[in-house]
Amino acid sequence: MSESYAKRAAELDAADELASVRARFVLDDVVYLDGNSLGALPRSVPGRVEDVVRRQWGSLRIRSWDESGWWTAPERIGDRIAPLVGAAAGQTVVGDSTSVNLFKALVGAVRLAGEGRDEILVDATTFPTDGYIAASAARLTGCTLRPVAPDEVPGAVGPRTAVVLLNHVDYRTGRLYDLPSLTAAVHAAGALVVWDLCHSAGALPVGLDEHGVDLAVGCTYKYLNGGPGSPAFLYIRRDLQARFDSPLPGWNSHADPFGMTPDFSPAPGALRGRVGTPDILSMLALEAALEVWDDVSVSAVRAKSLALTDFFLECVAAYVPQGAVESVTPSAHADRGSQVALRCQGADAVMRSLIERGVVGDFRAPDVLRFGFTPLYVGFGDVERAARVLAEVLAGEPAGAPV
Numbered sequence: 001m002s003e004s005y006a007k008r009a010a011e012l013d014a015a016d017e018l019a020s021v022r023a024r025f026v027l028d029d030v031v032y033l034d035g036n037s038l039g040a041l042p043r044s045v046p047g048r049v050e051d052v053v054r055r056q057w058g059s060l061r062i063r064s065w066d067e068s069g070w071w072t073a074p075e076r077i078g079d080r081i082a083p084l085v086g087a088a089a090g091q092t093v094v095g096d097s098t099s100v101n102l103f104k105a106l107v108g109a110v111r112l113a114g115e116g117r118d119e120i121l122v123d124a125t126t127f128p129t130d131g132y133i134a135a136s137a138a139r140l141t142g143c144t145l146r147p148v149a150p151d152e153v154p155g156a157v158g159p160r161t162a163v164v165l166l167n168h169v170d171y172r173t174g175r176l177y178d179l180p181s182l183t184a185a186v187h188a189a190g191a192l193v194v195w196d197l198c199h200s201a202g203a204l205p206v207g208l209d210e211h212g213v214d215l216a217v218g219c220t221y222k223y224l225n226g227g228p229g230s231p232a233f234l235y236i237r238r239d240l241q242a243r244f245d246s247p248l249p250g251w252n253s254h255a256d257p258f259g260m261t262p263d264f265s266p267a268p269g270a271l272r273g274r275v276g277t278p279d280i281l282s283m284l285a286l287e288a289a290l291e292v293w294d295d296v297s298v299s300a301v302r303a304k305s306l307a308l309t310d311f312f313l314e315c316v317a318a319y320v321p322q323g324a325v326e327s328v329t330p331s332a333h334a335d336r337g338s339q340v341a342l343r344c345q346g347a348d349a350v351m352r353s354l355i356e357r358g359v360v361g362d363f364r365a366p367d368v369l370r371f372g373f374t375p376l377y378v379g380f381g382d383v384e385r386a387a388r389v390l391a392e393v394l395a396g397e398p399a400g401a402p403v
């Protein structure tokens with residue numbers, strides 16, 4: 001049976017228009033299905049980091065703030081990410097962690113919402129950091145915090161709601177939420193929406209401008225392959241920028257940073273989303289990593305992502321005995337991100353065995369095996385092998401035995 005799926009995989013790989021992009025990454029024989037946690041290393045990064053450290057820092061030193069474009073890196077790299085999330089230039093800045101940007105966006109949104117709106121709605125199934133930050137933002141702004149399942153947001157959002165914080169793709173199940181309709185529902189109630197794009201940026205079309213999203217944040221170390229701890233991005237819709245009042249106004253958010261004045265006067269545009277000195281080494285590693293996208297469209301990535309996850313589900317259904325795993329990822333394309341999450345007994349130990357056999361996904365408590373598919377470097381042969389090794393592990397077969 002596995003021969004026919006292996007043959008299909010080879011045909012799909014041969015027809016894959018993104019197949020050559022894999023060579024832009026440093027990879028080995030491992031099937032790497034954890035790019036939804038930490039993207040693989042693009043080949044363009046080590047040489048760039050070497051240049052930034054040795055020449056820009058080592059030789060040019062302080063001159064690099066101007067001559068090497070260090071000072072303007074947050075907005076320049078923000079503009080490089082912007083088209084990947086459907087944003088025109090001038091609305092995205094890079095810097096700080098996702099958590100810090102969530103704080104800026106949420107408190108900024110409450111301030112934008114104004115008088116009489118004293119409630120924050122937060123995705124009840126959210127990635128934990130979003131929930132913690134939302135709770136703190138609520139305490140600081142005197143708002144009440146109400147956790148709501150994303151599907152229930154249209155019925156829950158009301159005249160007191162200031163802002164709704166939603167995850168575009170659920171980190172555990174891989175469920176994709178309908179950003180256009182949820183954004184419209186929040187706007188119909190006169191509230192603002194903040195989207196967390198950690199699991200969608202670089203994996204699927206987002207359409208921030210098209211759908212009138214107010215604010216968005218996302219990390220760059222997953223599908224954007226920026227490296228461990230690479231800085232996050234913050235999107236502030238153009239027409240909100242003049243009124244965006246950051247809760248973290250640092251000297252880098254100031255209209256005249258080198259004026260060194262005691263009074264704060266915010267920089268124009270999205271620049272006011274900056275805070276302090278940018279983390280240049282990480283930021284310029286990210287800039288090099290983004291070169292991978294120079295001739296790659298997000299729509300091609302999305303088409304391949306759906307084909308990969310479809311094929312994985314098909315191979316799992318064929319190889320794994322019925323009932324041994326249960327997919328918690330929606331089967332409808334419209335509801336699926338770029339990962340497949342399978343529930344199974346002893347998932348933690350199963351994942352450890354998979355990793356020992358060269359198939360790297362991750363485990364999320366209490367019982368989920370997570371497999372992330374990064375179309376830039378994952379192929380259909382990888383998918384078939386991952387499903388075959390999963391079946392071996394679940395059958396308790398020794399490593400290397402045929403299915």
Ligand SMILES: Cc1ncc(COP(=O)(O)O)c(C=O)c1O
Pocket residue numbers: 097098099100127129130167171196198199219232
């Ligand atoms: C949805 C989501 N939000 C936020 C984060 C993390 O935020 P930070 O970059 O601050 O660690 C993650 C992953 O770590 C995530 O999956």
Ligand SMILES: Nc1c(O)cccc1C(=O)C[C@H](N)C(=O)O
Pocket residue numbers: 036037038171198229
């Ligand atoms: N950011 C991470 C880290 O610093 C260490 C380990 C994992 C991560 C992650 O990104 C986890 C990830 N957001 C998740 O979806 O579970």
